[in-house]
Amino acid sequence: xxxxxxxxxxxxxxxxxxxxxxxxxxxxxxxxxxxxxxxxxxxxxxxxxxxxxxxxxxxxxxxxxxxxxxxxxxxxxxxxxxxxxxxxxxxxxxxxxxxxxxxxxxxxxxxxxxxxxxxxxxxxxxxxxxxxxxxxxxxxxxxxxxxxxxxxxxxxxxxxxxxxxxxxxxxxxxxxxxxxxxxxxxxxxxxxxxxxxxxxxxxxxxxxxxxxxxxxxxxxxxxxxxxxxxxxxxxxxxxxxxxxxxxxxxxxxxxxxxxxxxxxxxxxxxxxxxxxxxxxxxxxxxxxxxxxxxxxxxxxxxxxxxxxxxxxxxxxxxxxxxxxxxxxxxxxxxxxxxxxxxxxxxxxxxxxxxxxxxxxxxxxxxxxxxxxxxxxxxxxxxxxxxxxxxxxxxxxxxxxxxxxxxxxxxxxxxxxxxxxxxxxxxxxxxxxxxxxxxxxxxxxxxxxxxxxxxxxxxxxxxxxx
Amino acid sequence: xxxxxxxxxxxxxxxxxxxxxxxxxxxxxxxxxxxxxxxxxxxxxxxxxxxxxxxxxxxxxxxxxxxxxxxxxxxxxxxxxxxxxxxxxxxxxxxxxxxxxxxxxxxxxxxxxxxxxxxxxxxxxxxxxxxxxxxxxxxxxxxxxxxxxxxxxxxxxxxxxxxxxxxxxxxxxxxxxxxxxxxxxxxxxxxxxxxxxxxxxxxxxxxxxxxxxxxxxxxxxxxxxxxxxxxxxxxxxxxxxxxxxxxxxxxxxxxxxxxxxxxxxxxxx
Numbered sequence: 001x002x003x004x005x006x007x008x009x010x011x012x013x014x015x016x017x018x019x020x021x022x023x024x025x026x027x028x029x030x031x032x033x034x035x036x037x038x039x040x041x042x043x044x045x046x047x048x049x050x051x052x053x054x055x056x057x058x059x060x061x062x063x064x065x066x067x068x069x070x071x072x073x074x075x076x077x078x079x080x081x082x083x084x085x086x087x088x089x090x091x092x093x094x095x096x097x098x099x100x101x102x103x104x105x106x107x108x109x110x111x112x113x114x115x116x117x118x119x120x121x122x123x124x125x126x127x128x129x130x131x132x133x134x135x136x137x138x139x140x141x142x143x144x145x146x147x148x149x150x151x152x153x154x155x156x157x158x159x160x161x162x163x164x165x166x167x168x169x170x171x172x173x174x175x176x177x178x179x180x181x182x183x184x185x186x187x188x189x190x191x192x193x194x195x196x197x198x199x200x201x202x203x204x205x206x207x208x209x210x211x212x213x214x215x216x217x218x219x220x221x222x223x224x225x226x227x228x229x230x231x232x233x234x235x236x237x238x239x240x241x242x243x244x245x246x247x248x249x250x251x252x253x254x255x256x257x258x259x260x261x262x263x264x265x266x267x268x269x270x271x272x273x274x275x276x277x278x279x280x281x282x283x284x285x286x287x288x289x290x291x292x293x294x295x296x297x298x299x300x301x302x303x304x305x306x307x308x309x310x311x312x313x314x315x316x317x318x319x320x321x322x323x324x325x326x327x328x329x330x331x332x333x334x335x336x337x338x339x340x341x342x343x344x345x346x347x348x349x350x351x352x353x354x355x356x357x358x359x360x361x362x363x364x365x366x367x368x369x370x371x372x373x374x375x376x377x378x379x380x381x382x383x384x385x386x387x388x389x390x391x392x393x394x395x396x397x398x399x400x401x402x403x404x405x406x407x408x409x410x411x412x413x414x415x416x417x418x419x420x421x422x423x424x425x426x427x428x429x430x431x432x433x434x435x436x437x438x439x440x441x442x443x444x445x446x447x448x449x450x451x452x453x454x455x456x457x458x459x460x461x462x463x464x465x
Numbered sequence: 466x467x468x469x470x471x472x473x474x475x476x477x478x479x480x481x482x483x484x485x486x487x488x489x490x491x492x493x494x495x496x497x498x499x500x501x502x503x504x505x506x507x508x509x510x511x512x513x514x515x516x517x518x519x520x521x522x523x524x525x526x527x528x529x530x531x532x533x534x535x536x537x538x539x540x541x542x543x544x545x546x547x548x549x550x551x552x553x554x555x556x557x558x559x560x561x562x563x564x565x566x567x568x569x570x571x572x573x574x575x576x577x578x579x580x581x582x583x584x585x586x587x588x589x590x591x592x593x594x595x596x597x598x599x600x601x602x603x604x605x606x607x608x609x610x611x612x613x614x615x616x617x618x619x620x621x622x623x624x625x626x627x628x629x630x631x632x633x634x635x636x637x638x639x640x641x642x643x644x645x646x647x648x649x650x651x652x653x654x655x656x657x658x659x660x661x662x663x664x665x666x667x668x669x670x671x672x673x674x675x676x677x678x679x680x681x682x683x684x685x686x687x688x689x690x691x692x693x694x695x696x697x698x699x700x701x702x703x704x705x706x707x708x709x710x711x712x713x714x715x716x717x718x719x720x721x722x723x724x725x726x727x728x729x730x731x732x733x734x
Contacts, residue, residue, distance in 0.1 A: 175536065252678060254705055255709075264666055269666070276491065354701075403669065
């Protein structure tokens, strides 16, 4: 029996993905996105709520119903224009935003059925424009003011794009040899193709922001050098690049990586194509990845693609507390990655020549909520058990890189070494602003972008005063 | 030896710091210590031994060629002060790193005894330069082709046994050499600094590839070092970690695409 139209309307048009068997040894993108018919069909479900909740759920306040309406009518160029009014990086956001916690969480459809696939529609519009050729928006008249943006990740790119559009001269300083920050070194090709990042970085530089790679602010130049060379304002968006370890015995054994190193070798340095590319990586057969965030999912799925036979994610809380995007947990499980929940490593044991051979974990129970609002894991006494492994990736998070704080006098940082700012990103020092993970711990691409955008406006207001 | 135009790096450089470079689009990022800098010319000098694909490619560069990616100066500068009587030891290509530090120490008013060693006389570097700045220079070769037949530690041991006044030792070279020096000076409580050469990727504290254990604490050599108190360094861990990509290094050297890249190569090993 055919479903009633209203019921049918509650289901979203499925987003095509490569089947797990085909994708789990390949670094090609997993999600294939919508074609034109699918996008229009999905867009036609949108009710165009007069006061849309979805927009409130979006950290950069994209006019979601308006861009979806364009797609519905087949005006794909109109859709991307609408998106880019608020977001310079739609191809990236459409792929990596945790929509289920943001715009899609607010969608009224979500109460009874599937929320509109806002992320997939955003991606569709961005990819459409990429194929067709990118047009640039009108730029404001030059203000003659100059801004140095430090870091070319989501925060830096967003701030640079906004400030350039407003008519300021912007230079972006990047420490690595490629721009994009976590988008190039952290997020894998199979989730965010580097061509997309390249295209959106190019868009920002065509808006008028010059990208200078291989310059480490805090070493090659200091923030004070930037002011001395004439910049009127500095935006710091250097992210959270300093990996945390658990500080447990055996953690420095060979075969144990931070997620940052493991992913950087693979994504930025293309170690999966060794020896065509020069950077090597140690690929294991029996792999554990420690952590429950997106980096843990990315590392586990990367290890699988490098030839892992048994890849297990060890997480100390339960599935509900996992900070990873729900879609990526699902993707990982579909590909055959095991989740070992309520478990935490206590030590690694190695061979005589220094290679990891086993991990010892301890089972956990959940107690009352801790300061993060999630239920606190409590060790179960005597529950230690050992698992043979030949590769471990520690993906328990990262803190800010202290280089800039150490080399900039008067720049106040908190106990967590993050730069202290007011709600508009203004730091304790004159003419210095900061946003993204260097200033807050929200940790997602889109939050960094939302805060960077707000901060860029504050910088603009200061510059034209 | 390469002289590279890099005015921004030359301006900021202090003894003990390094650069990370990449020789082509598919290349690896490797750390190389800056042997010298000329702020006026805007140049830095790099010395490397051809041990991997990247250093081989560096060896093939001609005057006027470009190194596409070069970033620095990285790491903390070494401690230069007036300590009194200082012994600086350079092993192999480590002498390239020891030289600028020795020069800075001499400039700071220290009496300087230098010991440089290599496997054989053809591999000795910066002998004249070291002689020029040292109050006393000793040379050792493993094969006896020049100077003392043996190791740098033999000379250091003789100095200690002769009760030469030594206020500080700076040892830079292969991990095994630095370990031997540290073991030799420890019972005599002679403060000994070493410059570590672990594998690195970004060189800015982002990846943790270069983690080393110092006084039981994990440190990142790229941002916390590369210079550390030799008596507190876990050299066995350093040596184990330097071997991570040994298998891949062989593969890389065998698959001789246009000679580039290397697997975790370092200056001293």
